[in-house]
Amino acid sequence: MKFLPLIWSNLKRKKLRTLLTMLSILVAFMLFGFLSAIKQALVGGVSMAGKDRLIVRNKVSLILSLPGKYQQAIDKMPGVAASAHLTWFGGIYQDPKNFFAQEAVVPEEILDMYPKVVLPPEQKKAWLASRTAAIVGRKTAERFHWKVGDKIPITTAIWTQSDGNQLWTFDLVGIFDGADNKTDTTPLWFRYDYFDEGRQYDKGHVGWYVIRIKDPDRAAEIAKRIDDEFANSPAETKTEPEGAFVQGFAKQIGNIGLIAEGIMGAVFFTILLVAGNTMAQSVHERTGELGALKAIGFTNEQVLAQVLAESCLLSLLGGGLGLGLAWMLISRGDPTNGLLPFFYFPTEDLLVGVGICVALGLATGIVPALQAMNLRVADALRRMQ
Amino acid sequence: MSDKTSSNGPLVQVDRVEKVFHRGSEDIHVLANLSLEVPTGEFLALMGPSGSGKSTLLNLIGGLDQPTKGSVRVGGEDIGRLSGRALSQWRARHVGFVFQLYNLMPVLTAERNVELPLLLTHLSRAQRNQHVETALAVVGLSHRAKHYPRTLSGGEQQRVGIARAIVTDPTLLLCDEPTGDLDRKAGDEILDLLQGLNREHGKTIIMVTHDPHASARAARTVHLDKGQLSNEPAK
Numbered sequence: 001m002k003f004l005p006l007i008w009s010n011l012k013r014k015k016l017r018t019l020l021t022m023l024s025i026l027v028a029f030m031l032f033g034f035l036s037a038i039k040q041a042l043v044g045g046v047s048m049a050g051k052d053r054l055i056v057r058n059k060v061s062l063i064l065s066l067p068g069k070y071q072q073a074i075d076k077m078p079g080v081a082a083s084a085h086l087t088w089f090g091g092i093y094q095d096p097k098n099f100f101a102q103e104a105v106v107p108e109e110i111l112d113m114y115p116k117v118v119l120p121p122e123q124k125k126a127w128l129a130s131r132t133a134a135i136v137g138r139k140t141a142e143r144f145h146w147k148v149g150d151k152i153p154i155t156t157a158i159w160t161q162s163d164g165n166q167l168w169t170f171d172l173v174g175i176f177d178g179a180d181n182k183t184d185t186t187p188l189w190f191r192y193d194y195f196d197e198g199r200q201y202d203k204g205h206v207g208w209y210v211i212r213i214k215d216p217d218r219a220a221e222i223a224k225r226i227d228d229e230f231a232n233s234p235a236e237t238k239t240e241p242e243g244a245f246v247q248g249f250a251k252q253i254g255n256i257g258l259i260a261e262g263i264m265g266a267v268f269f270t271i272l273l274v275a276g277n278t279m280a281q282s283v284h285e286r287t288g289e290l291g292a293l294k295a296i297g298f299t300n301e302q303v304l305a306q307v308l309a310e311s312c313l314l315s316l317l318g319g320g321l322g323l324g325l326a327w328m329l330i331s332r333g334d335p336t337n338g339l340l341p342f343f344y345f346p347t348e349d350l351l352v353g354v355g356i357c358v359a360l361g362l363a364t365g366i367v368p369a370l371q372a373m374n375l376r377v378a379d380a381l382r383r384m385q
Numbered sequence: 386m387s388d389k390t391s392s393n394g395p396l397v398q399v400d401r402v403e404k405v406f407h408r409g410s411e412d413i414h415v416l417a418n419l420s421l422e423v424p425t426g427e428f429l430a431l432m433g434p435s436g437s438g439k440s441t442l443l444n445l446i447g448g449l450d451q452p453t454k455g456s457v458r459v460g461g462e463d464i465g466r467l468s469g470r471a472l473s474q475w476r477a478r479h480v481g482f483v484f485q486l487y488n489l490m491p492v493l494t495a496e497r498n499v500e501l502p503l504l505l506t507h508l509s510r511a512q513r514n515q516h517v518e519t520a521l522a523v524v525g526l527s528h529r530a531k532h533y534p535r536t537l538s539g540g541e542q543q544r545v546g547i548a549r550a551i552v553t554d555p556t557l558l559l560c561d562e563p564t565g566d567l568d569r570k571a572g573d574e575i576l577d578l579l580q581g582l583n584r585e586h587g588k589t590i591i592m593v594t595h596d597p598h599a600s601a602r603a604a605r606t607v608h609l610d611k612g613q614l615s616n617e618p619a620k
Contacts, residue, residue: 003504006490006493006497006501009497012492288488289490291488292484294473295447295449295476295484296476296550297473297476297477298477299470299473300469300470302505378441378450381444381488
C-alpha cells in the first residue's frame, strides 16, 4: 500500500493522456456489458433450458406441425414424466414491430412443464374457467401497459378464423412473473381449445411438444425411441434437448455468441494497443527516473511490479467504471422497451469482465515493465545527461 | 592532491580495476588497472576531462555497474560478488546518490521524493515522515516540503536530491557533478551543504566534478585521465 501514492502519481503525470486512455477502456467495458446483456437475452434461453426437457418437432421444419394425437403415444413411453404442446401464433399487436411470442397451450400442462412461471392462484383459476382467457408475462404486460381485464386484439396472417376473420381477441386474466431473472416473461399464452376450435385449418395439430423426462442421462435414448415411433409416418419427428432447440431458434437471427465475441475481440484488441501505447510512452519518458529509483535501491522486481501495478490500476479504473456504468444502465431496463425476453448483466459475465480488466492491465504493462526491469542503471542515468 | 586527509581506515577500496565497454566490435577501455582508497569520513573530489572515466568509477563504487576486472570493496564488502537484488538492497542501506540533474520525480512533492528510499524499509508512515522532516531540515528546505520540483529552483531541487540521499543515513555519499547544472551562488550553497555533511555528520563523500572551484571544497582531489589516476590535473 505504501507504494500506491507513487503509482497513482505516475498515472497523473500526463492527466489528459491517462484520462483519454481510461475513457477508451471505460467505453470498451460498457460495450462489453451491453453485449453480454444482449447476448444473454438472445441466446440465454439455451442456458436456462431444462436438462430434463426434450422438444419434439416436425423433422422437416419447425414451421410444420405435428398431429395432436402423438401426445398420447409420447406420454406412454417409458421415461417420459409429462408432456405439453405449444403452437406458434405469429400474431401482430397493433404494429408489426411490436414483436413478442404468442402460443396456444393447454394451461395445466404448460404451468406444470415450466414451474418457474409464477401465476397467482386466482388468475390460474380464471384462465382455466374461460376459453378466451389468456395470460401474459410481466415484461410484455408492462411494455404495452396491459392489465388484467383488458381485451387483447391480435391479428395473424397464419391462423384465419372459420369466419375468415384474422383478428383474434383474448381476455387477459393473468400476468405471470419469473421465479428468477432468467425466466422469459414475454410470451402471451392462450388456450389451445379456443384456438383449435376457431381456426380454419390444421385442426387437431400442434406446433411442437415439450416433454419432461425422468432421467436426464437417458435423454438420447428416449429421443431416439420417440423418433423411431413416428418414423415413416406423414409427420416424422425430430427430438432434441430443449437447449439445442432454443439455440436453433436463436440461430435464425445469426450466431449471436460468435458475433458478440467477434465485436468484443476487436474492441479489446484495439484497447490493448491504445493502453499498451500509453504505458510504453509513460515508461519511455521516465527512463532517468527509473534509473534513479534503481540507484537508490529499488530492485528490478520492484520496478517491474510498479509498472505492472500502474497498468493494472489504469485498466481496473477504466474497466471498473465501464462495468459499473453498464450495470447501472442495464439495471434501468431494456432499451428495446420489452422486445428482449430478459435484459440483465449476468453476474458471471461481470466477473469475466473484472478478469479481463486484470488481464488487460497485465497484457498492456508487461512489455514496458520488462523493459523497465531490464534497464541498466548506469545506462538510464547516462540517458538523462 | 590536497593536504587535508583523514586518519580513519579505508571505507572504499578500489583494487586494480579495469572497465571495458563493448561497442560493436570495438572495445573501449575506460578504466585501466585503477586502484584507489577512500578513508571513512573523507571528502574526495574526483576530477578529470569528459570521457576520462569519472562517472564510470563512481558507478562502480556505488554498485551501479560491475568492473571488467579487479574488485571494489565498500565497508569491507566486495560488492562485485553481490547479486542484483542483494546489490540493490546494499545500495539502499549504505549509499546515497546525488545526481547532476537531480533526478527527482516530478509527480511527487519534495517530501514524497525524499521519502522514496524509506519505502524500501520497514519503517511506519509516521517514522518515515519523521526521517523526511529531519532530512529536509538538514538541507534547510522544511518550508518547501509540500512543493513539487517544478516550483523549486535548481539549487532547491538539488537540496531535495541531497535530502533524499541522506534520509536513510548512509555511510557513503556519491555525488556526480552536483553543481554542474547550477549557477555559482547555488553551487556554493550546495558545496557548503556537502562540506557540512562531511564535517558535522561524518559522511564520506566522493564527488565527481570538473570544476576546480568545487574540488577545492574537498579534503582531497584525485585526477582521472584516460582511465588512470594521478595527483596532478591532466595537461
